[in-house]
Amino acid sequence: MLIASLVIIQSKKNMRTKTLLTILLCLSFTFVLAQNEKPYRDAYTLRLPVDGKQFYEQKLEKSPYFVKENILQLYPEEKLFIEVEITKNKITSMKVVKENLNPEKTIKIDFTQSISNRKNEYMKLEIVNPFKKDIEYKALMYILGHDKWIETNVYPVRAKLTGIEMWNDLIITLALSDWKLK
DSSP states (O other): OHHHHHHHHHHHHHHHHHHHHHHHHHHHHHHHHHHHBOOEEOOEEEEEEOBSSOEEEEEEOSEESEEETTEEEEOTTEEEEEEEEEETTEEEEEEEESSOSOGGGEEEEEEEEEEETTEEEEEEEEEEOOSSSOEEEEEEEEETTOSSOEEEOOOOBOTTSEEEEEESSOEEEEEEEEEEEO
16 A cells, blocks of 8 residues: 555656646747747848939838738848748738748748949849748838838739749838738
């Protein structure tokens, strides 16, 4: 009887230890995943060549990438990983992450300026779609010499492919919204 009681006590201690280890493992996993999130861009000075002589320059404060729910604001030379959560074929959340730890659910976005002889040639937006469905979105651009957002047409990004959009205008910032899987 004494031996049976000792075995039960030892078994309960092992069970508590296993439970504690499981909880600690889950917490550390959550902590590591949380460390991968990057909700804000660091402050910096945006400097864009215009015409071989002039540059556009703007000081950007620390700011969120997503200015509202699923509305992404991009500046030239930003390369982002957007981790997406999907429920019933609908995008339910999007967040910028530092590393692409989940490639099957991470959109890659690259917004660049092509320059020749310190002159703006064109702006290019590349979006890599990791999903088995097309991605549709809307885009607004804020271009040099204008004082309001301008709507621009964009094509859907086909399933498992890269979509490329190019503009001759000098775009200071883009806002991408209304993300959908089709």
